[in-house]
Amino acid sequence: MKGWCEAAAKWLSDVKGVDIILGEKIQGINSTNGHMEVITDKGVYPTDKLIWSNDNTSALCNALGIDDPVKPFHYGTPMLFATMITDSDNINDYTYIQNFNIDGLTYRTAAAGIYSNQVSRDGLSFITSECPTTIGSASWEDPESVIQDVWAECKTLGVVKETTKLRDHEIIRIPGTFKPPKVGYSNSLSRMEEVINNDFKDIVFRNPRTFFKREIFLDSLQIAELVSR
Numbered sequence: 001m002k003g004w005c006e007a008a009a010k011w012l013s014d015v016k017g018v019d020i021i022l023g024e025k026i027q028g029i030n031s032t033n034g035h036m037e038v039i040t041d042k043g044v045y046p047t048d049k050l051i052w053s054n055d056n057t058s059a060l061c062n063a064l065g066i067d068d069p070v071k072p073f074h075y076g077t078p079m080l081f082a083t084m085i086t087d088s089d090n091i092n093d094y095t096y097i098q099n100f101n102i103d104g105l106t107y108r109t110a111a112a113g114i115y116s117n118q119v120s121r122d123g124l125s126f127i128t129s130e131c132p133t134t135i136g137s138a139s140w141e142d143p144e145s146v147i148q149d150v151w152a153e154c155k156t157l158g159v160v161k162e163t164t165k166l167r168d169h170e171i172i173r174i175p176g177t178f179k180p181p182k183v184g185y186s187n188s189l190s191r192m193e194e195v196i197n198n199d200f201k202d203i204v205f206r207n208p209r210t211f212f213k214r215e216i217f218l219d220s221l222q223i224a225e226l227v228s229r
Contacts, residue, residue: 029063031202053206073185076176080131083170088125090164143171
């Protein structure tokens with residue numbers, strides 16, 4: 001989504017005159033009598049309205065000093081993330097492959113090295129695989145124990161040629177990746193929305209129920225209309 005994000009940032013900046021501020025952590029939000037301040041680790045920003053369109057409900061609740069009713073209904077989707085180095089000419093021609101085999105180790109494998117033009121002088125590049133797991137499972141406690149099986153699955157899926165060798169690798173644990181909703185998510189989000197609407201009149205809380213690219217694109221068009229008012 002990098003290209004879309006860059007185009008959106010350019011539209012906000014060039015067309016709407018928005019100052020885009022990145023790399024700052026929101027530490028607090030004060031809202032009293034129609035006057036608001038967003039406090040970050042680098043400054044204080046006065047504003048008349050705040051549009052919150054982010055699924056990180058905890059960040060907003062922490063900034064407002066209220067409990068987050070939504071967090072227990074987010075599933076963090078823990079994964080092992082494997083980077084596997086091999087000969088670039090043995091990586092087959094693809095962008096990424098999703099594996100829908102419920103018994104598989106890998107969920108999505110990408111030709112990350114080839115498509116980011118990262119090929120070493122000696123002809124090596126890399127692929128990456130996301131491997132869903134459970135925190136506390138055998139693979140979580142010992143990621144190295146599954147790397148050869150992950151590599152074998154990449155061969156079976158046709159990601160790399162059957163004869164290619166695994167030259168080097170790294171496999172790391174990631175406790176939380178994308179956050180699909182659990183049962184009860186929508187109700188908890190509605191409760192939070194009601195609190196925000198009742199107690200913080202100057203905050204426009206965008207109900208973040210979007211999890212996939214198409215939904216994010218469509219929701220962003222609605223935000224564009226909101227900004228244009």
